[in-house]
Amino acid sequence: MYSDLEEIIRKTVVKLLELAATDLPEDVENTLKVAYEKETNSMAKSMLKSIIDNVLVARKWRYAICQDTGTVIFYVKADPKIPVVSDLPNILRRATAEATNLIPLRPNAVDPFTEKNSGDNTGRYIPWIEWDIVKDLGYIEITALLKGGGSEAPSIAKTLTPAEGLKGLVKVVLETIYESGAKPCPPVIVGVGIGPTADIAINLAKKAALLRPLGIRSSDPNAAKLEEILLEAINKMDLGTHGVGGVTTALDVHVEYAYRHPASFSVGVVVSCWALRRASARIYPDGKVEYISHKVL
Numbered sequence: 615m616y617s618d619l620e621e622i623i624r625k626t627v628v629k630l631l632e633l634a635a636t637d638l639p640e641d642v643e644n645t646l647k648v649a650y651e652k653e654t655n656s657m658a659k660s661m662l663k664s665i666i667d668n669v670l671v672a673r674k675w676r677y678a679i680c681q682d683t684g685t686v687i688f689y690v691k692a693d694p695k696i697p698v699v700s701d702l703p704n705i706l707r708r709a710t711a712e713a714t715n716l717i718p719l720r721p722n723a724v725d726p727f728t729e730k731n732s733g734d735n736t737g738r739y740i741p742w743i744e745w746d747i748v749k750d751l752g753y754i755e756i757t758a759l760l761k762g763g764g765s766e767a768p769s770i771a772k773t774l775t776p777a778e779g780l781k782g783l784v785k786v787v788l789e790t791i792y793e794s795g796a797k798p799c800p801p802v803i804v805g806v807g808i809g810p811t812a813d814i815a816i817n818l819a820k821k822a823a824l825l826r827p828l829g830i831r832s833s834d835p836n837a838a839k840l841e842e843i844l845l846e847a848i849n850k851m852d853l854g855t856h857g858v859g860g861v862t863t864a865l866d867v868h869v870e871y872a873y874r875h876p877a878s879f880s881v882g883v884v885v886s887c888w889a890l891r892r893a894s895a896r897i898y899p900d901g902k903v904e905y906i907s908h909k910v911l
C-alpha cells in the first residue's frame with residue numbers, strides 16, 4: 615500500500631521521464647538555434663536544421679528525441695524531515711520501469727556479465743541516484759536525466775601531477791574532444807571537473823555538464839574564464855555538427871571544481887551530445903508539484 619505522497623512522487627517521476635525523453639529543455643534548444651544562425655558550413659547548417667526540426671516534432675507528438683533514450687539517472691535534493699525520503703529509491707525504480715513501458719523508453723540496462731537486458735531500465739544500481747540531503751529545504755527536488763550511450767565514449771578521468779596543472783588540463787580536454795570526433799554526436803556539451811581524486815573530478819564534471827543551464831557561466835571567475843578559453847578552443851577545431859566541419863563543435867563548456875590534494879590534480883571530462891535531456895520538479899509535503907524545467911499545464 616502506498617501513501618498519497620508516494621503516488622504523487624511516482625506519477626511526477628514518470629512525467630519527468632516523459633518530458634526528458636520528448637521535450638528538449640529550452641536552454642538547449644535556444645543554444646542549438648543560435649548555433650544554426652551562426653553556422654557557415656552548409657552541410658553542418660542543414661544538419662542543425664534537421665536536429666531543430668526533430669526537436670519540434672518530438673515535442674509535438676511526444677516521441678523520443680533520439681532512439682537511444684539513455685541511462686536513467688536521478689539527481690535528488692531532499693529535506694530529510696519529509697517522511698517518504700527513505701522510500702525514494704523504490705519509488706524511482708518503480709517509476710522508471712513504468713515509464714519504460716508507457717513512454718516508451720528503450721530498455722538500456724544490461725548485465726555486464728550475462729549480457730541480459732533487464733527490459734525495464736532497472737538493474738543493479740540502475741537507475742543511478744545522486745543524493746543531496748538539505749536540512750530545512752521544505753521539499754524534494756528531482757531531476758531526471760537520460761544520458762545517451764554514444765556520448766559517453768569520450769568521457770575520461772585522469773590524475774595529473776600538480777606541475778602539469780591547468781595547462782595539462784587544457785591539453786586533456788582538447789585531446790579528448792578532438793579524438794572523439796563525431797562519436798558523441800556533436801555539437802556537444804562538455805563538463806570538466808577538477809579535484810583531489812579521479813572519481814571526485816568526474817562526478818563534478820558530470821554534474822556541471824548536465825545540470826547547469828547552457829549559457830550560464832560559473833560563479834567562480836577563474837572557472838568562468840577557463841570555460842570561455844576551452845569553448846573557444848574547441849570551436850576552432852572545425853569538427854562541427856556530426857563531424858562535418860563548422861563553427862560549433864561545443865554548445866557550451868562547464869567547469870566545476872573541488873580543492874585538490876597537494877600531490878594530485880585530477881581532471882574529469884564528461885561529454886553530452888546535443889540531446890541533453892533533463893527535467894526537474896519540486897514536490898512539497900502537502901502534495902503540491904512544481905515543474906521547474908518545463909511548462910506543464
Ligand code: SF4
Pocket residue numbers: 680681682683684761762763764765797798799887888889
Ligand atoms: S549520442 Fe545522443 S544523439 Fe547520439 S545516438 Fe546517443 S543519445 Fe542519440
